[in-house]
Amino acid sequence: MTPRVLLRVLIIGALLWSECTHANEQPLEPEVLAFLQQQQQPLPFAVDFEQQRTIQGLPRALLSSGTLTVAADKVVWHTKEPLDQRLVITATGIQPDGEAAMRGSAVIAQLLLAVLQGDAEAIDKNFSVQLAADCLTLTPKLEQLQQFVQAIESCGNSSIERIQLIEQQGNRSSITFHYEAHNGVAAH
Amino acid sequence: MWLRTKFAAWLSIAIVVLLAAGLFWLRLPAVSWQSSLLDTLPQEADPAQQVYMAHQQPNEQRFMLLFTVANDDFAAFATALRQELAELTSSEAEIQPLQQLDAQAIVSIYAEYAGQWASPSDLTTLRENPQQLIQYAQQRLQQPLPLWVDIQQDPLLLSQRLVEALPEPLPNFAAEGPLYVRHSATHTSIVVALQSKADTLSQEHSRTVVAHTEQLLSALTATAIPHEVIRSGLVFHTDAAATQAKYEMTWFGGLSLAFVLILLWWVFRSLLHLLYSLVVVSVSTLVGVTAVMWCFNSPHVLTLVFATTLIGLCIDYVFHASIGASHGKNNWQQVVPALLLGAATTIVGFLLLTLLSLPLLQQLGVFMAAALVSVTGLVLLIPALGLTKPTTLRWQRLHQKVARSYQHVAPRTGSIILVVLAITCSIAAWQTYRSDDAVQLLATSSESLLAQEQEMREQTQAFYDSEVILIKATSMNELYQRYARVHRRLVDWQQQGWLTSWQSWFDYVPTPQQQQQVSDALAQLWQQPAGQDYLAWLGIQPPQANLSSRQQLPKAHPLYENFFYTSADAKQPVVGVIRLRGSTTNNDFTQAIAALNGVELFSPLTQASEALGHYRSQLMQWMMALVILLFIVLSWRLPYSRRQQRYLASLHVSAIIITALSSALAIAALWQPLNAFHFVGAMLVIVLGIDYGIFCASRIPRAHALQAISISALTTMFAFGALSFSQTAAIASFGVTVLIGVAITAVLVPLLTPANSTHSV
Incomplete structure (x- = not known):
């Protein structure tokens, strides 16, 4: 093998390795990124919501x-x-007003933050993502969360219009957002 | 006469070897060797303690690393740590992160008991202000958080609240995958709890685990992210001790072996002597092990450790016999009775060990008795094997001089010296006697490791005291009731200052009494307007009380096996445990516990220390019995013509042994309090003293006897005396006792008057 051939083999090997590494990471597809960007509102923002909770x-x-x-x-x-x-939902957990953060709420809090803030990087890290029509279905990657949450659906084209939290026990929370009352008003 | 041919002699050795080997292989499949320290405990040890100890999984290694990094570096460091952990767990050392509690298993057991279990504080609220719980449940139902309880069974979500209130495995640390993290204003502490399947007591396994862990730490150092690390776990201590022992073995063992070989070569100038010594040690070891296997179904490996130490005295018989044989037939005839008397006395002495209640000493007694029987037979073949080459002239002349110099001491003076020395040294030993059997004193860990261990305990509060409350009963139902009674007292004991905190089964599961109270309070609430309004708001009927599941023990609980232990033997008690933190060894506390039926304060460390103390006291009794036996046997069998001479010579031999033992123990006690290992060394001193005494009190010419005694004493002192410098307290105790005891015995035995002396004793 001549040095030139050897060099070529090494370059091709390095490129293949690079491809493989990127393939393993499975970054968000451009359509998903575009969808998230469409949904994303300038922070901070406020919105009214209605929650319909179906409990087995x-x-x-x-x-x-x-x-x-x-x-x-x-x-x-x-x-x-x-x-x-x-x-108050922060990266360290969910905190009822005037009380300490709820025990074991850090993981679910981080996921809710990722979805509501439209954080593509956090979504990519924590969920398997599937885009269908105007809904993004997020399936948790974390085993400890999979035990409780089956999927989170985030629907809406220009903004998040509805979020659905589907639990493993069969419970389901559907949260619909109404932006009209706060239109153009940044939250403080 | 036929044995006098070399061929017949070697043939008989071959027959003995084949016979022993055959018996060994025949018995081997039926024998199960014990390695647990539990099996070395006195046979009358409490069955409940045995059940508890049997479940402590000594071979499962758990160890922890605590990292401290600046808050700004936390994210980068945690990423690097996770990567390195992934590599560590894929290595061949089978290191895995310590499994955190399976959330699914926890949830399913609490879901099963939904509506029946509540935390103590919720029970109080339920009885005093149930409206508060209703409001909480309503708030909880409108939060965007998963629910996992059956709301029809548990409308107030009491089980979910109970799970959220369970004690944390590492207080103040949040579980983040394999890491436990705690943030402060400037720094973040990260705990990594790991476990390995490696055997705790295996030096090789410990080395592998520590080497892989150190690789992880080196890789983290290479990231250049500033951090501090603390190590904690038995594996680090085992490895440090093994490294130290290896160092000592290399230097002390190598030097003493070199000295012994040089000495033997200088004295005998014969490879055959070295070879035959090796044959004798090997054959006697084989015979000893075989005898132990036939006498005991479950011998202990520690028996072999001690036996291979004591077996060295078998070589002394080779020295005595070969030097005796080298001086001609007449001299050999004087040597044989002394050999037989020495061997018989020592064999009977070792058989006395079988009368003690300690399995390890019983097995050691059988091993040594059988080994010495084979040694006696083998050394009697020495003339037939032609091992009659005399020692070098220089060695002979040296001992003639020594013998002559001792002849200047008049027999009466010698007698007085021996008796006075025995009395004086006994009094000195009595006055200076101090013992401490605490196993902690035998620890050999470095200051640095101990400091890290302490730091880890302070930082994490993940450890409990070795002292636990053991609760025993004949059935699980009885045990459960007793356990609940003890649990109710814990708060009182904490208020008394007898303990800081605890880990009890009923911190995770309500007591039967609390379950009943929850059931009663809920039944009452569903009859009241507030309860009925809430159920109407939900649109459901009052839940049905599930009495059958309440009466069952929640054995499926993931923590059940951490608190309750049963034995395969149905006759053994069932045992429950409450772990303590900050407990005091207060008499009032001990009495308060003792007042409860079937409950005791138990510490494995105290138990191990007591076991060591038991060994020490039994060995002391054995030594006293052996000295009395020695006096009786020698008074009967020493080859003096008059009975009075025999009594006096026996007294002198006993006096020498007492002097050697007393002074060795008295001097050793100056360094550290006496423990069982001093007395294991004393065993060697006493059996060597018997041999030296018998040979000096025999008809063998004194210079001949002294030649063998000198070789024996010098080799023993070098081989075992070198151990005095060991960093391991137990080994040093053994070494220092043997060094001093054998030296004193060798110096004093020439004061004995030989049986063929014309002088009056």
């Missing part, structure tokens, strides 16, 4: 509504009806 064993869905404030480092989940309740 209950004859009817539980309804609640309130306001969601999404910032770069946290999300404030303020439910106004039927019970007034304020949750």
Whole structure:
């Protein structure tokens, strides 16, 4: 083997290795990235929401509504009806107003932040992603989360219009967002 | 007469070897060798303690690393650490992150008991202010968080709340995959808990595990991210001890072996003597092991460790016999009775060990007795084998001079010296006697490792005291009731300051009494308007109480096997454990526990220390019995013509042994309190003293006897005396006792009057 052939083999090998490494990482497809960019709102922003929670064993869905404030480092989940309740979601966990973070809530908090903030990098790291029509289906990669969450669906073209949290137990939370009331108003 | 031919002699040796080897292979499949330290405990050890100890999985190695990095470096360091951990776990050392509790298993057991289990604080709220729990449940239902309980069974979500309130495995550390992380204002602490399947007691396995771990640490150092690391775990201590022992073996062992070989060559100038010594040691070891295997179904490997140490004295018989044979037929005839008497006394002495209640000493007694029987037979073949080459002239002349110099001491003076020395040294030993059997004193870990261990304990609070509360009963139901009774007392004991905290089964699962109270309070709530309104809001009926599952023990709980132990033997008690932190060895605490039926405060370390103390005391009793036996046998069998001479000579031999033992132990006690290992060394001193005494009190010319005694004493002192410098306290204890004891015996035995002396004793 001449040095030139050897060099060629080495270059091709290095390129193949590089391809393989990238293939293993499976970055988000351009369509998914574009979809996330379309959904993403300038931070911070606030939005009203309605939650319809279907729980196995209950004859009817539980309804609640309130306001969601999404910032770069946290999300404030303020439910106004039927019970007034304020949750602060940060990377370290979910914290009810005036209380310590809920035990073991850090992982789910980080995922909710990723979805609500449209953080493509975090979504890529934590979920397997499937795009169908105007909905993105996110399946958790983390085994400890897979035990509780089957998938998260994020729907809406120009913004997140509806999020659906599908639990392994068969429970389902459908959260619909209404941007009208806060249109053009940045949250503080 | 036929044995006098070399061929017949070698043939008889071959027959003995074949016979022993045949018996060895015949028995081998039926024998199960024990390696657990549990099997060395006194036979009357508490069955409940045995059940507990049997479940402590000594071969499962757990170890931890604690890293501290600046907050800004945390992300990069955690990524590097995760990568290195992935490589470590794929290595052949079978190192794996310590499995965190399987969340699925936890959830499924608490889901099964949904609506029946509640935390103690929720139980109080349920009884005093149930509206608060209703409000919490309503809030929880509108949070965007998964629910896993059956809401029809547990409308208040009590089980989910209980799981969220369970004690954390590493307090204040958050589990993040294989890492446990704790952030402070400036720094982040990361704990990595690992386990390996390597055998804790195997030096080779420990070395492999530590080497792979050190590779991980080197790779992290190479990242140039500033960090500090603390190591914790038995594996690091085992490896450090093994490295130290290897160093000592190389230097002390190598030097002493070189000295012994040079000495033997200088004295005998014969390769055949060296070869035959090797044959005798090998054959006697084979015979000893075979005898142990036939007498005990489950011999202990530690028996072999001690036996291979003591077997060295068999070579002394080769020295005595070959030097005796080298001085002609008449001299040989004087040597044989002394050999037989020495061997018989020592054999009976070792057989006395079988009367003690300690399995290790019983097995050692059988091993040594059988080995010495074979040695006696083998050394009697020495003239027939032609091992009659005399020692070098220089060696002979040296001992003639020594013998003559001792002749200047009048027999009466010698007698007085021996008796006075025995009395004086005994009093000195009595006065200076101090013993400490604490196993911790035998630890050989470096200061650095111990400091890291302490630091890890302070930082993580992941460790409990060695002391635990053991609860035993004849059935699981009885045990469960007793366990609950003890659990209820823990808060009182904490308030008394007898313990800081604990880990109890009922920290994870409500007691039967609490379950009943939860059931009663819920039944009451569903009758009240507040409860009925809540159920109506949900649109469900009041849940049905599940009485059958309440009466069952939740054996499927992932932590069940961490708290309850049963034995395959149905006659053994069932045992439960409560682990303690910051417990005090307070009399009041011990009494409070002892007042509870079937409950005790138990520490494996204390038990091991007590076992060592038991060994020490049994060995002391054995030595006293052996000295009395020696006096009786020698008074009967020493070759003096008059009975009074025999009594006096026996007294002198006993006095020499007592002097050697007392002074060796008294001097050794100046370094460190006496322990069982000093007395194992004393065993060697006493059996060598018996041989030296019998040979000096025989009709063998004194100079001839001294030649063999000198070789024996010098080789023993060098081989074992070198161990005095060992960093391992147990080995050093053994070495220093043998060094001093044998030296004193060798110096004093020439004061004995030989049986063929014309002088009066």
